[in-house]
Amino acid sequence: MTRTFDPVIRELRDMLLQMGSRSEAILQKSLRALEERSVQLADEVAIDDIDIDRLDVAIDFAILEALALNAPVAGDLREVFGIKMIATDLERVGDLARNIAKSARRSADRAELEPPEALDRLARSALDQLRRSLDAYARGDVETARGVLEGDDQVDAEEDVVIVQELTEIARDASIAPQAVDLILVAKNLERVADHATNIAEDVILIIEAQNIKHAAKFGATS
């Protein structure tokens, strides 16, 4: 608990932001793999995900060391705690991108089914949510974090549109079911990415304002 903690927290922030930019990049690459029906890009996603996992483990070690050697308190403690939480969400984003890449790999072997525009909108929204949540952390910007929370309903609605559209397509032509189901899975994975973005936004609010707003709607009040 001295000023020597400043470089420690800076290093943790740098590692987390590096993990964040890689998470954005891997998600974009998985979507390109789907769009371009590229097995090569899909394979790259699996490799990129290992790098994200390595960063996650490195952050775990750095956090344990920071807690053991620096015993942070107050805002420092909340940020260390928040960094661990955000890293866990980003690691999951990497896994979800890998899931999308798996769908892309499968679709490359099948007859092409044009992804609906709604899926494109959903992908842009999920990416935007992730990017804004990381911006909110990087800038300590609570307003942006709250904006991410408000944006989650739109993502859910966009996912519903994709699911309804693809189910309609399957009803019309059962032979395209494998490709359509994969597009539904992609939509589900994108919706989960947005959920992780909201988790990150909640962590930003915890770090900055010391307010834990997770599950606030269920609890009926903030805690």
Add this chain to the structure above:
Amino acid sequence: MTNAIAPTNSAHAIPGSSARAGRGSIKMSARAVNVHYGATHAVKDAVLDISINEVTALIGPSGCGKSTLLRCFNRMNDDIVGCRVTGDIRLDGEPINDSEMDVVELRARVGMVFQKPYPFPKSIEENIAYGPRIHGLAKKGMELDAIVERSLQRAGLWDEVRDRLGSPANSLSGGQQQRLCIARALAVDPEVILMDEPCSALDPIATAKVEELIDELRGGYAIAIVTHNLQQAARISQKTAFFHMGQLIEYGPTSEIFTNPKVQKTNDYITGRYG
């Protein structure tokens, strides 16, 4: 004094409350306390409560007035030439600075443990028996023996010294000497225990034992401790008061002070960014 406890008269409205009252009941209160050492204004309008079954930690940089304020609670500052204390300090609602207050009796009710253990140059047993004897708490030898044993047990020292009660107190280790001094304070059956950096001269093992002891004692006493070890304050106290340049800056539940202090200066101090 943002977020500091507001000066109220509520503390003064509980005459007759005792150490056996419920947890959190105010045992001692300080209101508008000022301490001057000559021209130096060491404590400025301090407001603080010491509650039953709680440890109240006083933290802050050197020279912030925390030890000076602690000493006000059993009038230890009376003995310092040039020291002037004003304001209202009460024990169970009774003002302790009144001329009617018997200082010897006050110091028996409000015990003090210092930074360095200073056992009397006598046997372990005599160190404990001295206080009860001069306060007339025991008339017979057996009664005194019982007090010695009970005090050493409360201080977690009995098992270590029971076979050598006649040995010189100075033969004990530093940690044992400090627990002996705590036992000595307990022997006169105090209601409040004041501790001024009681672990600063101890190694980590001895510190851990004293911290465990403080936590156990909390069940029967109101305790206030001055410490520079912020982790110690976080570990053992239920309330924390942060002082800076003679002023109480923030006071509240320790769990809140160390996770979400309301005053920036408190945050800067406990995160090591002060100064």
